[in-house]
Each structure stands twice: as structure tokens, then as C-alpha cells.
Amino acid sequence: MASKLLAKPLKLALIQLSAGADKAANLAAARSKVQEAARAGAKLVVLPECFNSPYGTKYFPKYAEELTPLDIGGSPSAGGGPPEDQSPSYHVLSAVAKEAQITLVGGSIPEYSKEKNKWYNTSLTFGSEGQLLARHRKVHLFDIDIPGKISFHESEVLSPGDKVTLLEVPGYGKLGLAICYDIRFPELALIAARKGAFALVYPGAFNLTTGARHWELLARARAVDNQCYVALCSPARDMQADYHAWGHSMVVDPDAEVVQQLDEKEGILYADLVPERLEEVRRNIPVYGQRRFDVYPDVSEGKVRFEDYGGGIPW
Numbered sequence: 001m002a003s004k005l006l007a008k009p010l011k012l013a014l015i016q017l018s019a020g021a022d023k024a025a026n027l028a029a030a031r032s033k034v035q036e037a038a039r040a041g042a043k044l045v046v047l048p049e050c051f052n053s054p055y056g057t058k059y060f061p062k063y064a065e066e067l068t069p070l071d072i073g074g075s076p077s078a079g080g081g082p083p084e085d086q087s088p089s090y091h092v093l094s095a096v097a098k099e100a101q102i103t104l105v106g107g108s109i110p111e112y113s114k115e116k117n118k119w120y121n122t123s124l125t126f127g128s129e130g131q132l133l134a135r136h137r138k139v140h141l142f143d144i145d146i147p148g149k150i151s152f153h154e155s156e157v158l159s160p161g162d163k164v165t166l167l168e169v170p171g172y173g174k175l176g177l178a179i180c181y182d183i184r185f186p187e188l189a190l191i192a193a194r195k196g197a198f199a200l201v202y203p204g205a206f207n208l209t210t211g212a213r214h215w216e217l218l219a220r221a222r223a224v225d226n227q228c229y230v231a232l233c234s235p236a237r238d239m240q241a242d243y244h245a246w247g248h249s250m251v252v253d254p255d256a257e258v259v260q261q262l263d264e265k266e267g268i269l270y271a272d273l274v275p276e277r278l279e280e281v282r283r284n285i286p287v288y289g290q291r292r293f294d295v296y297p298d299v300s301e302g303k304v305r306f307e308d309y310g311g312g313i314p315w
């Protein structure tokens with residue numbers, strides 16, 4: 001097992017903010033909070049799921065943006081990226097990542113693909129040159145019915161993505177990137193970890209029912225399964241909104257300890273991702289070298305659809 005992390009801790013910021021009906025105001029608030037986090041020294045900044053729109057199927061088509069032609073690895077200033085009027089969120093995220101000189105996981109936004117005539121819940125990550133580093137479309141759609149509590153069906157409007165997403169944080173190593181409900185599916189996290197991820201990042205909007213039951217449990221489960229850092233970034237709770245987000249953005253370390261956690265209000269969580277901690281945990285309990293692929297299959301091998309934006313670091 002080899003880690004490609006530098007010895008220097010990576011300062012992470014999770015921005016918990018609520019999104020209202022005014023998209024321009026949501027984008028302006030996100031921009032100002034990202035700048036604040038960068039001034040505090042964060043190098044990797046994460047926004048929440050659906051940070052530019054209220055969360056709800058009736059809102060997705062209205063707030064959706066067209067991202068094609070996607071220029072993965074390119075820079076909008078060099079002619080890449082969608083036109084400004086089709087995707088203001090793309091351009092704000094790109095610009096603020098460059099201004100702030102950070103890697104920015106831009107939460108998620110509703111995306112419309114004209115080519116496919118489909119909507120997606122999509123996360124875009126930008127590098128410090130403003131270049132698009134990665135795109136993840138939520139693979140597992142949030143379709144649930146808990147009688148008397150909550151019924152939600154993203155699939156009424158959205159289509160699922162079809163890839164595990166990995167991306168390189170320059171100078172540090174790989175992140176596994178997924179969105180909210182994706183965290184309930186351990187295979188996605190396991191594949192990302194076995195392909196070299198040192199941290200799993202989930203913009204996510206759990207609610208008052210499922211958040212209380214499973215938010216921390218799932219974060220800690222994915223961390224202990226994979227001996228990775230896990231970061232969950234939620235919208236702040238707004239009881240005037242249709243959907244009541246759980247909040248409680250959190251970072252869990254590779255030994256499944258909660259390092260930091262917010263409450264339900266707006267705020268920024270800072271945490272250092274420490275390479276030595278990762279190595280210590282993996283050395284102490286070396287499950288990665290102890291798997292029995294003669295007894296069961298390695299889900300990270302064979303027919304796996306994954307997008308690795310930046311070269312593999314196999315363990």
C-alpha cells in the first residue's frame with residue numbers, strides 16, 4: 001500500500017450555506033464564502049449539494065444549466081467551458097477557484113444535457129487556474145418513501161450518472177467524489193479507495209428524518225470501510241424551504257473518528273487532512289493487504305465504469 005500524499009496537511013473547508021430562490025444571490029453568497037475560506041488558508045473547499053437552487057424536483061428544470069461543450073481539463077479563459085449565459089454557475093465556480101487559488105468542489109447543481117434531453121444532479125470541481133478538473137453526475141438517485149415522514153423521488157425528473165469519479169488534487173493525491181445518496185452504496189466508495197483515493201467527498205442534503213438516523217453513521221462507515229477521510233457538506237437548514245436539510249457538515253478521519261461537525265446553521269468547517277494519520281491507521285489495521293479475493297471478487301476490478309481525472313495511483 002503506497003500513499004502519494006505529501007507530508008503537509010491539506011486544509012479543507014466545508015461551506016454550509018442555505019440556497020434560496022434567487023440563483024444570482026446563491027452564487028454571490030457561495031463566492032463570498034469560498035473567498036473567506038481561502039483567506040483562512042483552506043486549499044480544498046467544498047460547497048453543498050444543490051447550492052445554487054432550492055432542493056426539490058419541481059426546481060431542477062428551472063434552475064438547470066447546460067454544461068456542454070464540456071472541456072475537462074481546459075480553462076474557460078482558453079475557450080473551454082459552456083457559454084456564460086447557459087451556465088452562470090460554471091463560470092462563477094471557475095472564477096472564484098482561480099481568484100482564491102484553491103481546488104473547489106462546487107457542491108452540485110441541476111444540469112440539463114440538450115444532447116440527451118436529460119437532467120442530472122451534477123458536481124463540478126475546478127482547479128486554481130479556473131480549469132474544470134472533474135464532473136460527477138449523481139449515480140444513485142434519491143428515491144425513498146418513509147410513511148408519515150418523507151417521500152422524495154429524484155427520478156421523476158433526473159437521470160442517473162454512470163461513473164465512479166476520481167480526481168487529483170494537485171500536490172496531494174486523489175479524491176473520490178460522489179453526491180449525497182451515493183454514500184449509501186459502499187461499492188462506490190470502495191472502488192474509489194482501491195483506485196487510490198485518500199479522501200471521499202460528498203456534497204449532500206440529508207433531511208430531518210434520514211439525517212438523524214444515518215448521516216454520521218454512513219460517514220463513519222465509509223471511513224472505517226476504506227480507511228479514508230470522509231467529508232460531508234450539507235446545506236444549512238431553512239425551515240421556510242420545502243426541504244429541510246439536516247446540516248451537520250462533518251469530517252471523519254480514517255479511523256472513523258468525527259474530527260469536526262457543524263450544527264444546522266450556516267457556517268464554515270475547517271479541518272486538516274493529515275497524511276500521517278492515514279498512514280498510521282492503515283499500518284495499525286492493515287485490512288487493505290488482507291482482503292481475500294480468492295473468496296470473493298474485488299469489486300474495483302473487472303467491469304467498473306470510472307472516470308479518473310488525473311492518472312491512477314493503485315494500491
Ligand SMILES: NC(=O)CC(=O)C(=O)O
Pocket residue numbers: 141142179180181182184204205206207210211
Ligand atoms: N438527499 C439525498 O440524496 C439523500 C438523502 O437524503 C438520504 O439518503 O437520506
